[in-house]
Amino acid sequence: MSLGPEESLLSDIESLANSLGEKFEEIRLIHDLTSKLQLEDDPTDTCQELLEQLDVCVHCRTLVIQLDPDEDDLFGGGVQGIGQSISLDELEAVIAACWNHHDESDFAVDHDRANQDVLIVNHGTAPELIGRHVALLPIARGEIHLGRLIAIRDHGHGEFGTVEVDLMRSVLMVLSLHLMNQRQFHEMQSMLEGTVRSLASALDAKDTYTHGHSSRVADLAVQLAIRMGLDHRTADSLQLAGILHDIGKIGIDDSVLKKPGRLTDEEFDQIKQHPVLGYEILKDIRPFRHILPAVRHHHESWDGKGYPDGLAGEEIPRDAQILAVADAFDAMISDRPYRKGMPLAKVQEIFRNGRGQQWAADVVDVLLASDDLMLAYANQQSDAIPNPIGLNRAHPPAVTNLGSGCHR
Ligand SMILES: [Fe+2]
Ligand SMILES: [Fe+2]
Incomplete structure (x- = not known):
């Protein structure tokens, strides 16, 4: 029986409304996903989040993401799943059965590129496929294969159709882009x-x-920053700034830099150039821009008598205030070829006297309240010195020949 014009129009509108509803769901899902993706996230967490969101829309018995290992092993070739568990052996058997079945599959498959194509097997005859609808979708970006999604649904719960496949493809496109960005x-x-x-x-x-x-x-x-309750970003920044704070000494003459004993005023003036030289060395390297204030100002003094710019009090950037305390502590406590490091009690006394004069009072207070840290450094027990971020312990503290020109 053919439909009249009005019924036909209503049917068209209904079909359009359904299609719009599906597209809306797809856009909402992708929006939710993209708003949660962070470059710093572990890829396995990202995949788990994606599976949970996708499962709400495609209702599978088992939904698995298998990531290929990359050359840096960043993604570890991990497998993430949701729904009823399946052993890796069984999963591989299902995938192999799907590939063997591809001649009869409901979707056209490029035989030479089975790994790159969507493969849907709704009615496979292999033992691994009986009673199951299976969809295999690649996670790929151009020619780069990153992994695959395996969706398994029991018979009686609906075959995989183009709408669901389109949805899964869209989501995997977002995932592949994100994984490439992460790489x-x-x-x-x-x-x-x-x-x-x-x-x-x-x-x-x-x-x-x-x-x-x-x-x-x-x-x-970093330890001081953590004990002061500062955030991880500040601690990361201090780690980098600490490693590079004296980099300007590269530009100081060897005869001055390596001179044992007292420096003349002229020689000291040369040494005092190192914060600005460091700033100049690093200023054009974009990822180092956030540490420039700490590098330039780590020899400023709270009373304004430091260098290079004679900043005082809160004018001194916070990172530089913390770095100045760490720098001076290590310079005083460490041995040098021509003298022993100062006893801890003497160093503590200097900090008590310089609190609010040379250094920020609250930073000094945190240091003086950290007996464990001070003793670890005083005893030069590198293993006892916590390294919470672990970005760079390229040169663990040695027992002798240590020191710094920084306190001169
Ligand atoms: Fe310095
Ligand atoms: Fe230093």
Whole structure:
């Protein structure tokens, strides 16, 4: 029986409304996902979140994401699943059965690129497929294969159709883009860490007196920041700033930098240039911009008598205030080739006297309240010094030949 014009119109409107509703669900799902994706997240957490959201829409018995291991093993080739559990062996058997079945599949498949194509098997005859509808979808970006999604549903709960496949494809497109961004982010991070290590090694090679000083200052500054209740971002920033705070010494003459004993006024003036030299070295490297204030101002004094800019009190950036305390502590407590480090009691006395004069009072208070930290440094027990971030302990503290020109 053919429909009249009005019924036909109503049917068209109903079909359009359904289609719009499905598209709306798809957009909402993708919006929810993208708003939660963070570059710093663990890929397995990202996949789990995605599976949970996708499962609300596609209602599978089992929904699994299998990520390929990459060359850096960032993604570990992990498997994340939701719904009824399935063993890895069974999963592989289901995937193999689907590929064997692809000639009869409901979707066209490129035989040479089975790994790259969507494969739907709604009525397979292999033992692994009986009673199941199965959808295999690649997670890929261009020619780069990142993994696959495996969706399994029992017979009687609906075949996989184009609407659901489109939805899953859209979601996987978002996931693949995110995973590629994460790879690039990790590559950038490891490049940055490599640059930091190279710069720190260059300084250590040039100034053997202060070998290990930068790493220890970084770790102590991070500990102080954590104990002051500052956030992780500040602690990360201090770790990097600590490693690089004296990098400007690369530009100081060897005869001055390595001179044992007292410096003349002229020589000291040369040493005093290192915060600005460090600033100049780092200022054009974009990822280091946030640490420039700490590098430039780590020798400012609370009373305004420091260098290079004579900043006073709260004018001194917070990171630089913390770094100054960590720097001075390590410089005083560490041994040098021509003198022993000061006894801890003497260092504590200097800090008590300089509290609110040379250094920010609240930072000094946190240091003086941290007996465990001070003793660990005083005893030069590198293993006892906590390193909560662990970004760079490139040069663990040595027992001798330590020190710094920073307190001069
Ligand atoms: Fe310095
Ligand atoms: Fe220093």
